[in-house]
Amino acid sequence: MIARRQLLALILAAAAACGRPAPSEPAAPAEARVISLVPAATEMLFAIGAGADMVAVSSFDRYPPEVERLPRVGALIDPDFERILSLRPTLVVVYASQDELIARLGAASVPVYQYVHAAEGALAHIPRTMRELGQLLGREAAAEEAAGAIEGAIERIRQQVAGRERVRTAVVFGREAGALRGIWVAGGVGFLHEALEAAGGGNVFADIRREGLQASTELMLARAPDVIIEIRTSGGVDASPLEAWGRLAAIPATRTGRIYELTDPLFSIPGPRIVEIVRTFARVLHGDEVVAAAGP
Amino acid sequence: MLLQATDVAFSYHRHAIRRGVPVPLVLRGISVVVPHGSVVGLLGPNGSGKTTLLKVLSGTLAPTAGTILLDGTPLGSYSRRALARRLAVVPQDTHTAFDYTVLDMVLMGRYAWLGPFELEGPDDRDAALAALEATGTSHLASRLFPTLSGGEKQRVVIASALAQLDIRNGLRAGSSETRRPLLFLDEPTASLDLRYQLECATLLERLHEQHDVTMVLSTHDLRLVQAICDSVVLLREGRVLAAGPTAEVLSPAAVSALYDVDTPLVEQLLA
Amino acid sequence: MMLLRRRRTIVIAGLASTLVAVVLAPFAGSTSIAVARVFDPSVPFADNLDAQIFFLARLPRALAAAVVGGTLAAAGVVFQGLLQNPLTTPYTLGVSAGASLGAMCAITFGAWLPFGTVTAASLAGAGLAVFIVYALARARHRGISTTVLLLAGVTLNAFFSALILFVQYVSDFAQTFRAIRWLMGDLDVAGYATLGAAAPLLLVAFAVFAWIARPLDLLTLGADAAASRGVDVTTVQRAAFFSASLATGAAVSIAGPIGFVGIIVPHLVRLVVGADHRIVLPAATCLGATFLVLCDTIARTVLAPLELPVGIITAVIGGPFFLWLLLRAR
Numbered sequence: 001m002i003a004r005r006q007l008l009a010l011i012l013a014a015a016a017a018c019g020r021p022a023p024s025e026p027a028a029p030a031e032a033r034v035i036s037l038v039p040a041a042t043e044m045l046f047a048i049g050a051g052a053d054m055v056a057v058s059s060f061d062r063y064p065p066e067v068e069r070l071p072r073v074g075a076l077i078d079p080d081f082e083r084i085l086s087l088r089p090t091l092v093v094v095y096a097s098q099d100e101l102i103a104r105l106g107a108a109s110v111p112v113y114q115y116v117h118a119a120e121g122a123l124a125h126i127p128r129t130m131r132e133l134g135q136l137l138g139r140e141a142a143a144e145e146a147a148g149a150i151e152g153a154i155e156r157i158r159q160q161v162a163g164r165e166r167v168r169t170a171v172v173f174g175r176e177a178g179a180l181r182g183i184w185v186a187g188g189v190g191f192l193h194e195a196l197e198a199a200g201g202g203n204v205f206a207d208i209r210r211e212g213l214q215a216s217t218e219l220m221l222a223r224a225p226d227v228i229i230e231i232r233t234s235g236g237v238d239a240s241p242l243e244a245w246g247r248l249a250a251i252p253a254t255r256t257g258r259i260y261e262l263t264d265p266l267f268s269i270p271g272p273r274i275v276e277i278v279r280t281f282a283r284v285l286h287g288d289e290v291v292a293a294a295g296p
Numbered sequence: 297m298l299l300q301a302t303d304v305a306f307s308y309h310r311h312a313i314r315r316g317v318p319v320p321l322v323l324r325g326i327s328v329v330v331p332h333g334s335v336v337g338l339l340g341p342n343g344s345g346k347t348t349l350l351k352v353l354s355g356t357l358a359p360t361a362g363t364i365l366l367d368g369t370p371l372g373s374y375s376r377r378a379l380a381r382r383l384a385v386v387p388q389d390t391h392t393a394f395d396y397t398v399l400d401m402v403l404m405g406r407y408a409w410l411g412p413f414e415l416e417g418p419d420d421r422d423a424a425l426a427a428l429e430a431t432g433t434s435h436l437a438s439r440l441f442p443t444l445s446g447g448e449k450q451r452v453v454i455a456s457a458l459a460q461l462d463i464r465n466g467l468r469a470g471s472s473e474t475r476r477p478l479l480f481l482d483e484p485t486a487s488l489d490l491r492y493q494l495e496c497a498t499l500l501e502r503l504h505e506q507h508d509v510t511m512v513l514s515t516h517d518l519r520l521v522q523a524i525c526d527s528v529v530l531l532r533e534g535r536v537l538a539a540g541p542t543a544e545v546l547s548p549a550a551v552s553a554l555y556d557v558d559t560p561l562v563e564q565l566l567a
Numbered sequence: 568m569m570l571l572r573r574r575r576t577i578v579i580a581g582l583a584s585t586l587v588a589v590v591l592a593p594f595a596g597s598t599s600i601a602v603a604r605v606f607d608p609s610v611p612f613a614d615n616l617d618a619q620i621f622f623l624a625r626l627p628r629a630l631a632a633a634v635v636g637g638t639l640a641a642a643g644v645v646f647q648g649l650l651q652n653p654l655t656t657p658y659t660l661g662v663s664a665g666a667s668l669g670a671m672c673a674i675t676f677g678a679w680l681p682f683g684t685v686t687a688a689s690l691a692g693a694g695l696a697v698f699i700v701y702a703l704a705r706a707r708h709r710g711i712s713t714t715v716l717l718l719a720g721v722t723l724n725a726f727f728s729a730l731i732l733f734v735q736y737v738s739d740f741a742q743t744f745r746a747i748r749w750l751m752g753d754l755d756v757a758g759y760a761t762l763g764a765a766a767p768l769l770l771v772a773f774a775v776f777a778w779i780a781r782p783l784d785l786l787t788l789g790a791d792a793a794a795s796r797g798v799d800v801t802t803v804q805r806a807a808f809f810s811a812s813l814a815t816g817a818a819v820s821i822a823g824p825i826g827f828v829g830i831i832v833p834h835l836v837r838l839v840v841g842a843d844h845r846i847v848l849p850a851a852t853c854l855g856a857t858f859l860v861l862c863d864t865i866a867r868t869v870l871a872p873l874e875l876p877v878g879i880i881t882a883v884i885g886g887p888f889f890l891w892l893l894l895r896a897r
Contacts, residue, residue: 060739076740174745176685177677180757182745208872214748217757218624219872221616222598233741247758249612250619268741356791380797393651393787394842404785408797412778415571415845460796480795 032137035084036093037075038115042067043271044130045093048143055087062265063273085110091136111136117270119211122191123198126274127151146272153275154198156294157282161200167285169201170225170253173212173233173268180244185215191270191277192231199281200290201227221250228253229260229284231267260284297365298478298510299330299353304362306345306352313360321360322348323534330512332476335504337521337542338514340531341555346514347388347482349531353512354385354480366478380408383478384457388486390449392441398452399437402427405460420459427458430507431499447492450484451499463507479503481513485520497523518565521546530554574846581853588860589633593625595864597871623758631756631821632863632877633856636828638769638818640855641776643829644836644848645811648783649804650713653837654893657815657829660720660808664727665696666819667750671731674746675738685749686761686820693816696723701808711804713790751876752825754863765817772817773852775810779803780844787842825878827885828855834892 032053036042039061045054046064054067058075061067071087074080079101084092085108094101096114105112113136118125127147134143171192174184186192186203190211193203204223205213215223228251230241241261245254253259262280266273283291304326309319323345330336330353338346351357353364355371364371366382374382384405392401405427406420416424428434431451436444441452461477484500485493501524503509515521521528521542528545530537532554538545548566552559594602600617604610612618642657650659657663669692673685703719704711735743756762782803785793790800815829832855833847840846859877862884866877 078736174741176673178684179686179761181755182674182685182749182753184741184745210873212744213873214753216597216624216755216867216874217628218596218598218620218755218867219874221620221624222872224616248619248623250614250616255613268739351791354795356794376794376799377797380795383795385792385795387789387792390788390792392842393647393653394837396784396787396842400784400841400843404788405796407781407785410781415574456796 032091033087033089034091034093034137035073035087035089036061037073037079037098038093038095039063040126040269040271041093041113041115041129041133043269043273044126044133044146045137047146047272048130048134048137048139049146050133050137050139053137055089056084063269063271081105093133119189121194122189122270123154123194123274126191126270126272130272150272150275153294153296154278157200157278157291158198160290160294161282161286164200164286164290166200166202167227168204168223168225168252169196169227169229169285170204170215170220170223171196171229171231172215173231175230175244178244180217180220180247183215183217183220184212187211187213191274192267195274195277196229196281199278199285201281201285217248221248224251226252226256227258227260227285229262229281232261232263233265233268297329297368298332298334298476299328299364299366299512301326301328301353301359301364302362303327304349304352304359304364306348306357307360310360321534323352323359326362326531326534326536328353328529328536328539330478330510332478332510333508334526335500335511335513335524337525337528338512338531339516339518339521339528339546339551339554340514340537344531345534346531350385350480350482350512350514354383355379356385377408380460381462383480384460386450386453386457386479386481386484388482389446390453395440395442397437398428398433398439398441398444399424401441401452402437402456402459405456405458408460409462423462423464424455424459426464427455430458430463430503431455445492447488447495450488450492450496454479454481454484454499454503458503458507458509461509463503463509477507477509479509479511481511483515484513485515485517493517493520500524518546518551522566577840577846578849578853581850581857585633585637585853585856585860588857589629592629592632592860592864593621595868596620596625597867597874624755627756627759627762628754628863628867629860630759631754631762632859634762634765634769635754635818635822635825636832636859636862637852637856638772638814639825639829639859640832640836640851641773641848642811642815642818643855644833644844644851645776645779645783645807646829647833648786648844649807649811650717651787651789652717653834654830656826657811657818658724658824658826660700660716660812661696661723661727662693662812662815663819663824664724664731665699666690666693666816667824668692668727668731668734669695670749670820670823671734671738671746674749675734675742686764689820690816693812693819696727697809697812697816699723700812704808711801711808713804716808748876749823750878752823752878752881754822754859754877756821761821765821768813768817772810772814775806776814776848779807779810780848783807783844784842823878825859825881827881827889828859831885831888831892832858 033055034053035056036045037058042057042061043063051066054070056071056073057067059072060075073083076095081104089110091111092105093113093115096116102112127150130147131143134140171186172183176182185205187208187210188206189209196203204225242259245259248254267277279291305321306323307319307321312319340346352359402424403416406416431454433451433455457479485496497520525542528542529539537554538550548559548562551562600620604617605621639657646657647653647655666689670685670689673688700719700723704716735746782798785796785798794800833851836847836851836854840850862880863877866875866880869875
């Protein structure tokens with residue numbers, strides 16, 4: 001796993017080097033035509049002020065609202081190569097795992113940025129990716145500003161919750177509606193885990209080194225979280241999550257009613273809005289005043 | 297009269313008939329009588345409708361037209377179960393998807409005598425053992441059916457049919473007429489070698505004589521017909537070409553007309 | 568004929584093994600629980616974590632494994648008898664594909680479906696598949712044609728699989744992941760409500776199984792031969808098809824399409840007790856129940872605290888065994 005991650009990092013570095021325009025031709029932002037197949041990267045591109053350069057996005061992009069006017073050119077498993085090529089992009093942001101697309105774009109001499117989904121160090125990965133994109137597009141200053149703002153905001157929340165007791169929390173991101181079945185929770189790596197820890201929570205599944213796992217009834221009972229944060233970005237909506245969880249009375253969260261439902265799709269995207277995720281978690285775990293004290 | 301078929305026709309295209317569409321008939325205008333205690337042979341070339349006629353006479357298929365009476369009652373008014381207690385069928389060959397023992401196979405013949413959730417009792421076991429005894433297959437009882445030879449299988453399936461008809465009743469003096477068993481056999485000797493053919497013929501003759509089993513059998517075997525059939529029905533293209541006592545009907549001329557072969561050749565066969 | 572005493576011994580041994588498995592399985596698990604505290608009446612149940620783990624997590628799960636395993640094995644026996652083919656599984660006729668499609672739809676489009684839960688949706692999908700296959704098998708035949716049934720089932724399986732792929736294609740990553748996990752089978756029912764809801768359906772199915780056990784023996788001789796021995800062939804075929812399909816649908820809606828139980832258990836049982844359905848059915852039910860309880864106990868302990876999908880365990884055991892059967896059958 002580690003080896004694979006290192007390998008991916010190397011590929012990323014190499015790709016970034018390849019994708020960078022030659023020094024003799026300074027990048028002119030006005031000419032840039034950017035396509036992103038990665039929703040998180042799309043948000044980053046807008047955050048660093050490259051929104052006007054975007055010519056197409058993936059079929060899963062929903063944010064920012066400006067993407068709605070852009071053409072869709074597929075996603076991870078179904079990129080539309082011809083469409084991408086016909087838009088004459090100067091940079092295409094793809095998933096590092098899209099080997100075939102990368103090879104074909106390479107053959108067509110289209111610059112590519114390979115986006116790596118980082119499970120470990122996910123929070124630091126977001127500003128780092130933004131800076132890399134900024135370099136590629138000649139927007140270093142804007143990228144630095146946006147990335148620095150993210151780092152600063154998260155750090156301030158960290159400091160606010162530093163003295164407080166960590167709240168034992170389970171982050172549930174999937175569950176059958178109306179039942180306690182198919183419960184998917186955030187494990188000990190990934191942006192949800194790191195956001196939770198940054199917000200002063202203690203992930204009850206931190207010891208399981210996976211981004212997500214299916215938690216059995218027994219595991220939920222045994223880990224006994226004080227708070228359950230349910231993220232529902234798609235699929236069935238429960239009339240009352242409290243009622244569903246109430247069947248497991250031994251879980252402290254069900255007794256105190258500290259079960260929170262978060263339905264914004266932003267909770268599934270490790271992009272610049274990670275700050276909002278951390279803030280929301282902190283608000284749920286420690287109250288509004290913590291977030292207010294941390295400032296904007 | 298045990299079984300009487302009058303002006304029977306049959307077609308496999310049932311839906312077409314309901315819609316009034318003209319359909320090819322496999323059997324047309326067939327009338328057959330089977331007196332009890334008789335052995336009736338059905339003769340005819342391949343595709344003449346012998347197997348279909350056996351299925352129609354035994355109630356497996358319902359006739360498209362005409363009537364079939366068993367003891368004066370229409371065949372269609374018997375329930376499956378009631379019919380199975382009166383008549384049994386030995387098909388040309390029998391395969392099983394699973395490994396049943398010979399005794400299992402014979403006991404399956406007792407189905408019609410049992411209630412929905414009933415297991416076979418001592419009486420059924422007696423009937424099965426008697427049937428094994430009558431067919432000379434007692435020694436095979438615990439063998440797996442698929443491991444038997446063709447001739448052994450044939451005799452076991454006949455035993456199953458006898459268990460179904462309960463031949464023990466046939467043995468009893470003064471048994472009521474409606475308990476007289478009726479056995480249908482579809483080409484019983486077709487896939488057997490000479491020795492088993494002879495054994496089979498002997499077995500059928502013995503069943504007829506000792507156990508008072510009335511039989512209707514289809515066959516290509518002229519010698520078998522000569523040996524055990526009281527009467528024959530000659531079938532050709534779904535119609536009765538000739539019918540009557542074996543000695544009268546089974547003339548070289550009739551047989552040669554039936555099969556489209558030279559008369560002298562048939563004379564040799566019938567000699 | 569199998570002696571009555573031997574039949575009774577087999578059934579009692581089967582029931583005993585199932586009972587032992589269901590009672591013992593809850594004592595194993597990913598967490599260590601204090602057994603003394605589980606049965607301590609002085610601690611209120613709401614505060615008794617050990618008791619809740621035992622009675623709300625493990626025991627219903629062991630029961631679900633027994634119910635699903637027994638049902639799949641029995642349905643396998645009935646389908647094999649109906650189609651006169653020992654290589655038939657409960658999933659051959661498309662029931663599980665229908666159930667899976669229903670579940671996929673519920674996972675992906677849950678917000679827009681009228682019925683809430685994945686279980687209900689998969690049961691509805693199974694019902695749809697049963698209806699289509701039956702309508703096809705009836706259309707061209709008096710009674711049911713087993714050949715048409717088989718072909719319709721295989722075709723429907725392929726068609727529904729394509730629809731499942733389509734649903735997965737339009738769903739997002741998280742949904743696809745959940746959907747794939749559902750297909751691997753999961754017996755964590757978290758309480759008794761699901762089992763209670765399935766019970767009436769399964770009771771009816773098993774009552775029908777008991778009634779058709781003997782006719783199934785005769786059906787394996789062929790439809791005409793069975794009819795001439797007094798079997799009402801069409802009624803029995805219809806009863807076998809609907810009871811086994813609905814039982815399979817219920818089992819799959821509870822636990823997902825757990826593979827191999829419905830084929831290896833009937834075969835193992837036949838090797839030991841012979842072919843008579845009246846003993847094969849109860850024996851297969853008991854062995855299937857015991858087998859799945861064991862598989863699920865392995866599934867939830869071997870990688871604790873993570874869980875292996877139970878379908879993987881049954882496949883790892885069942886796949887090689889099935890190949891061995893194929894080679895042996897020659």
